[in-house]
Amino acid sequence: MLKAQAHELAKRFGVPIGASGAPQDLLIVGMGKLGGRELNVSSDIDLVFLYDEDGETRPTAIYPDARRSLTIQEFYERLARRLIPALNDIEGPGFVFRVDMRLRPNGDSGPIVCSSDMLETYLYTQGRDWERFAWLKGRVINTPVFSDGETFSRQVNNVMSLVKPFVFRKYLDFGAITSLTKLHEMIRAETTRREIARKGSYVNVKLGRGGIREIEFLTQTLQVIRGGRDSSLRGRETLLMLDALAKEGAISSEVANKLKESYVFLRDVEHAIQYVNDEQTQRLSRHGENLPNVAGLLGIQEEKLWERLEQVNDFVSKTFDSIFQTEKAENKGDWPLGWETGTSTAASALVEKLTSFRVSGRSR
Structure with a gap:
């Protein structure tokens, strides 16, 4: 698909040639589960479109009839507008993948395609802590179209050499780890609030306490902490990195x-949940709804499934709490559940929490 669309554009505009005189290919970076080769049944794919050098398109021996020149960014923006709908739009029997481009520099407000210079400027002036985790999984997933293998590899290495020191710092940034841990605590609390609001009728096997996200967060945080000095910890796959x-x-x-x-x-349970109705969800019902079908797909009785799930959630959450020391904060000093969204049960608990600050002098 990439090659076919790129060749069609090259017939009209020529081949993208960089300042060095070398053909410049589009570099499609797969992020998240795609980058880590860990896609689930109903995954969307997070993509970032990059190229190495600025320049413009030129006619070549293969494309001699090109009549109009574009900048490399303009050329690959046109290509992106062809590729994304081809993957994402529903036609005939369905679609290939849901495509999410929000992890690119500046998100939805940023250009759909960026040069390596633009990426470098963004990462080191505006890059946020959570983006270190996102780029830890980043992997160029395509092959060359216009350049030879050696030139393409050099372009990939140029881009990834900008990413590596952003993700893996030579010296540990404790502030970043603290802010990421707090972010996770907020996600965990919000997920728990929603589960409670539904009277415990389901559990979220990804975002809930002791779920998939906590194993991934734990693994990636330890990678970020130690990977700056240990190259063996710079991998993208969760299971390999745990080893x-x-x-x-x-x-x-x-x-x-x-x-x-x-x-x-947990990933097997997630796959089974999504197979049931081909839905992008990680919720498993405690009774009825999708539970019988999920248990059937896994070849396990419903009661045994819940017993195993509770054991796993308990082990993962305790391991997570012991490493990040969140249990004490949750039990003794955390904010009342639901205070961010103003749930009715949180009001009196919030008053008590604020009063304790005043009494202890922590408001000063």
């Missing part, structure tokens, strides 16, 4: 193996 972390002594082999088993189980 690597155990080998380097960041976690015990016993914990790593149990986390791997838990991750595989």
